[in-house]
Amino acid sequence: MSKTNQTNSVVKWVDDRLPVFTFMQHELHEYPTPKNLNYFWNFGSLAGIVLVTMIVTGIVLSMHYTPHVDYAFDSVERIMRDVNHGWLIRYVHMNGASAFFIIVFIHIFRGLYYGSYKAPRELLWMLGVLILLLMMATAFLGYVLPWGQMSFWGATVITNLFSAIPLIGEPIVTWLWGGFSVDNATLNRFFSLHFLLPFVIVGVVVLHIVALHTHGSNNPVGIDTTGNDDQIPFHPYYTVKDLFGLGVFLVLFSLFVFYAPNYLGHPDNYIPADPLQTPPHIVPEWYFLPFYAILRSITFDIWFLDAKLLGVIAMFASIGLLFILPWLDRSPVRSARFRPIYRQFYWVLVIDCFILGIVGANSPDDPVFSGLDGFQFIHLGMMSTAYYFFHFLILLPLLSVIEKPDPLPASINEPILGGGGNAALAPGKPMEKP
Amino acid sequence: MATTGEETFESQPQEGETRRDFLTLATGAFGAFGVGAAAWPLIDQMNPAADTLAASTTEVNLEPIQEGQRVVIKWRGKPVFITRRSEAQIEEARKVPISALVDPEKDEDRVQKPEWLIVVGVCTHLGCIPLGSKQGEKRGEYQGWFCPCHGSHYDTSGRIRKGPAPTNLPIPKYTFLSDKLVRVG
Ligand code: HEM
Ligand code: FES
Numbered sequence: 001m002s003k004t005n006q007t008n009s010v011v012k013w014v015d016d017r018l019p020v021f022t023f024m025q026h027e028l029h030e031y032p033t034p035k036n037l038n039y040f041w042n043f044g045s046l047a048g049i050v051l052v053t054m055i056v057t058g059i060v061l062s063m064h065y066t067p068h069v070d071y072a073f074d075s076v077e078r079i080m081r082d083v084n085h086g087w088l089i090r091y092v093h094m095n096g097a098s099a100f101f102i103i104v105f106i107h108i109f110r111g112l113y114y115g116s117y118k119a120p121r122e123l124l125w126m127l128g129v130l131i132l133l134l135m136m137a138t139a140f141l142g143y144v145l146p147w148g149q150m151s152f153w154g155a156t157v158i159t160n161l162f163s164a165i166p167l168i169g170e171p172i173v174t175w176l177w178g179g180f181s182v183d184n185a186t187l188n189r190f191f192s193l194h195f196l197l198p199f200v201i202v203g204v205v206v207l208h209i210v211a212l213h214t215h216g217s218n219n220p221v222g223i224d225t226t227g228n229d230d231q232i233p234f235h236p237y238y239t240v241k242d243l244f245g246l247g248v249f250l251v252l253f254s255l256f257v258f259y260a261p262n263y264l265g266h267p268d269n270y271i272p273a274d275p276l277q278t279p280p281h282i283v284p285e286w287y288f289l290p291f292y293a294i295l296r297s298i299t300f301d302i303w304f305l306d307a308k309l310l311g312v313i314a315m316f317a318s319i320g321l322l323f324i325l326p327w328l329d330r331s332p333v334r335s336a337r338f339r340p341i342y343r344q345f346y347w348v349l350v351i352d353c354f355i356l357g358i359v360g361a362n363s364p365d366d367p368v369f370s371g372l373d374g375f376q377f378i379h380l381g382m383m384s385t386a387y388y389f390f391h392f393l394i395l396l397p398l399l400s401v402i403e404k405p406d407p408l409p410a411s412i413n414e415p416i417l418g419g420g421g422n423a424a425l426a427p428g429k430p431m432e433k434p
Numbered sequence: 435m436a437t438t439g440e441e442t443f444e445s446q447p448q449e450g451e452t453r454r455d456f457l458t459l460a461t462g463a464f465g466a467f468g469v470g471a472a473a474w475p476l477i478d479q480m481n482p483a484a485d486t487l488a489a490s491t492t493e494v495n496l497e498p499i500q501e502g503q504r505v506v507i508k509w510r511g512k513p514v515f516i517t518r519r520s521e522a523q524i525e526e527a528r529k530v531p532i533s534a535l536v537d538p539e540k541d542e543d544r545v546q547k548p549e550w551l552i553v554v555g556v557c558t559h560l561g562c563i564p565l566g567s568k569q570g571e572k573r574g575e576y577q578g579w580f581c582p583c584h585g586s587h588y589d590t591s592g593r594i595r596k597g598p599a600p601t602n603l604p605i606p607k608y609t610f611l612s613d614k615l616v617r618v619g
Pocket of ligand 2: 557558559560561562581582583584585586597598599
């Protein structure tokens with residue numbers, strides 16, 4: 001770690017005792033970064049900024065929010081109507097959650113396309129999956145807090161998933177509730193945990209970044225950097241690019257916050273929770289729809305496992321799979337740019353995930369195309385669920401063996417300088433540096 | 435005790451290590467027990483508190499309920515469906531062959547008095563409230579209740595007949611305090 005070249009004597013005095021300036025200089029200023037990163041590499045820093053935004057708006061909201069079944073809904077309405085700028089703060093928090101998921105989903109699919117999960121970045125990737133799980137838990141807990149109809153029934157349906165576990169399922173659900181149904185005890189603990197988890201996320205994000213800075217960023221070509229010709233310092237090149245991306249994001253985000261703040265939400269959540277009346281259509285927030293579709297797609301028993309338990313297992317497995325992805329895809333080539341077959345199936349997976357989302361938003365028994373009654377959403381859901389697992393469990397291991405990758409360039413710099421350099425093209429060159 | 439000691443020495447000749455191993459194990463076990471004992475209150479605090487448990491009986495006056503009518507009362511924060519069944523409804527529930535049921539249970543075993551069906555109104559799939567208690571609500575294919583969330587159909591005995599729910603609507607503990615008064619819980 002090179003010492004900071006600060007001349008200010010106070011800075012030097014501090015840095016001698018606590019090397020924060022050296023650290024920042026190293027990690028944010030000179031940190032060598034591949035020079036060919038495209039805009040898909042903006043989403044990591046964007047996610048970080050949104051996380052901070054969620055924490056800041058969340059802390060402010062909690063100054064006005066009352067976690068009690070009799071007051072929660074009204075306290076949120078008071079935030080909307082009476083608290084100074086309360087509407088703005090809540091809308092930023094509400095839409096921030098959606099933005100967070102859009103950003104993180106793009107971030108993840110970036111990783112899938114460019115093989116960022118492959119050695120030596122397996123742990124970096126796994127920490128990312130852990131962040132996704134924590135985000136999902138946090139968002140679920142947060143959605144319960146305004147105590148509307150969707151809050152209540154979402155909480156009921158999701159906590160009941162645990163009752164699928166044989167023998168200990170029921171006691172676990174009672175334990176989660178602190179009672180015999182979702183009630184005040186539940187709301188209180190959900191608030192406490194919703195407050196806590198984002199800080200746990202911050203902790204995991206720090207580890208994620210430590211892992212990132214150990215081997216540096218992957219890049220669109222997916223080969224290791226070979227020297228200074230391939231790299232540029234993070235500042236000012238990527239700080240500026242990240243800030244530009246932030247600007248674009250803020251424009252889009254503002255469109256939602258100011259012009260369509262409830263577009264992504266469900267109107268039923270503006271009806272106070274009623275434990276004796278289930279709304280006719282329960283749908284989770286949009287970012288859970290694909291997973292909800294997988295949950296509902298298992299309608300058959302296998303052996304002694306009933307459909308309810310299998311659905312829950314499939315839903316968790318759909319994310320659990322991502323943890324072992326680095327070992328399912330054994331192809332030595334990272335970037336899909338050089339993987340002619342994988343590149344196509346990647347897009348099939350993207351479409352499959354969108355279809356799962358659509359299935360999750362619809363009633364299982366409704367026909368997919370009006371007039372074609374035999375083909376219902378449940379069938380589409382089963383097919384797309386099957387494809388999802390097929391992609392990860394069968395296709396990826398198979399492609400690692402049968403796919404012949406295109407020739408890789410010798411360095412990031414080489415194709416840019418247009419040297420042609422055919423001699424250096426080595427098909428399926430192992431990605432590890434010697 | 436002494437013999438046990440000797441046997442141990444035979445299998446593991448180094449006396450000092452054996453004792454140390456034992457001490458380490460014993461200390462470890464004791465420590466684990468201590469950690470467990472300290473963690474338990476932190477885990478168990480999330481279970482229903484004394485006041486929640488205490489609030490868990492409800493008395494219901496059956497007087498105003500007409501034949502064929504269904505009412506919903508709240509017990510432990512969740513709905514309980516009380517139905518005063520008509521002869522036809524009882525008949526309907528009793529004529530089904532047991533083998534046709536997903537979760538086989540005789541109607542006779544689900545009621546104390548055939549006229550009064552008392553079930554917890556929470557779908558055994560994922561906890562929604564089935565429709566059918568109010569006038570005009572969809573009752574499903576078996577004239578009992580219909581859960582709108584994922585389409586479970588229950589019959590006039592509250593038994594699951596079709597759909598993803600695995601078991602019948604549960605029967606809460608209840609006692610008839612008199613002909614016209616029942617205590618649930
Ligand atoms: C990972 C970051 C976070 C996510 C994804 C998240 C997500 C959510 C969501 C989806 C809601 C429901 C919004 C609505 O429909 O009204 C919510 C509400 C809430 N959150 Fe968060 N949150 C995060 C961080 C925090 C933090 C750090 C705090 C407090 C320190 C907080 C405090 C609150 C409060 C008080 C509410 C209830 C008020 C309301 O509903 O607007 N949140 N959160
Ligand atoms: S909760 Fe009733 S069918 Fe799923």
